[in-house]
Amino acid sequence: MEQVDLPTPLGDLAVRAVHDRHAAERLMAGVRGLALRYGRVRLARFGAEDLAQDVAQEVCMAVLSALPTYQDRGLPFEAFVYRIAANKLADAQRAVLRSAAPVADVPDSLDERPGPESQAVTRAEAALALELMEHLSEQQREIIILRVAVGLSTEETAASLGMSPGSVRVAQHRALQKLRSLMAERDTSDVA
Template sequence: MEGVDTPTSLGELASRAPQDAAARDDLLRRVRDLAVRYARVRLGRFGAEDLAQDVAQEVCMAVLTAVPTYEERGLPFEAFVYRITARKVADVQRAAMRGPTPVGDVPDRVDEAPTPEAAAVVRDEAATALSLMRRLPDAQREILILRVAVGLSTEETADALGMSTGAVRVAQHRALGRLRTMIAELEAGDVA
């Protein structure tokens, strides 16, 4: 980037964002990416893409509002973003459970999205995966979501959850082992 040394952490960007438009823009881009990935996973059964985009926008607005007065309290900025995103996702899940949402106008052209059958297969596979993940302890499930779906590193996940990197690695290993066992049982017909 034309000789500019880009900060690597969200915390560095957050500290510069109130005075530096480029840092603010980079911070919001990275926060949005994290929020979209996390929300897609957590909102899969509710029509993830549109809702994930909405959540990401709300997270960005919350971060933008909070940055001028944000004070570090021993946790990385990623943990702050994770808490905001988790709360926004929970709000969307509660709203989705309350009832259907109205749709826009009837489209003018053919929908080139996957067929209903293909979408049903993907939803069924995703529902199976989410069902198996729900059987994991909460901490293991969150670690898998942050590591696999959101794409955080072990260190970022540890910071976001307030754990050591070793604890994250052990919990991830146990969670993946348990998922393998559950999938094998499912394929063998031992689990309903």
């Protein structure tokens, strides 16, 4: 029978990463993925994929420099990463709002990325989702972002937000019900 390697939790990697380079590399890959998913969602309305990449890199650097002094206090390591990412994203959002918009250069070669139509549809769907999420409370928005976009478990989300796992489940259920209701209202008004 073939043995399947389960992914090592980030908290376990964090403990080993101080003295094990391989564990540190695996930890940084996990941290980067977590920060990038979170950054893409939080920066979606700015259309700032490059900025999400930059923020993910900054989060990795902050986590790596904090590793030697990191102490496990019973919370998931993901909650520690989320707090750093939230702070870095707040800084990035302020910078975007204060900066001038860059002008694209003429490309030298064929662009293999999705075309304008595909990008427009994706942006429209993302804009709709973000618009509907504006009708949720701040706490419900954070729960949806952390659970759906970032992929945190109920327990990790609860630890990140200082809630019980049961409260997270209830709030997530109510938020999703409200989004479904808003979407149904929107679809009904579009048909009429």
